Amino acid sequence: MTIKTKIKRFFEMEDDYEEREVEVEQNRDEDIHLPVTNKKQTKGDKPNVVSLSSIQQTSKMILLEPHSYDEVQEIADHLKDRRAVVINLQRIPREQAKRIVDFLSGTVYAIGGDIQKLGDNIFLCTPDNINVSGSISELFQD
Structure with missing residues (x-):
């Protein structure tokens, strides 16, 4: 065993392999010895497993019509x-509606989401996992 091999094994940079010979018969009655390598799993090896717990099965959209600031x-809990x-x-007084929009603006900022106005006093709040594309233009009546 060389010094280089000892250092690699000390730092676990070299994978451990087990070599063994297997006899394979051919039609010409000759024996061929082929080395077969089996890798042993060490502490540093991680299995190829992907956690799907972070992926949501279905996305939900909640429609709400609050009656008070409470x-x-x-x-905010739905957004979280x-x-x-x-x-x-x-259907809520203008002052309370303004306070709700202010609170939700802070909430979506904190979670990295977005808030968009869809119409007169109608807002869409989305968390960071939902992308919204396009825009709705407002029509002003004279």
């Missing part, structure tokens, strides 16, 4: 659980 925490939320704020 319901904003429930909306990586669900898109459409919020209709048409």
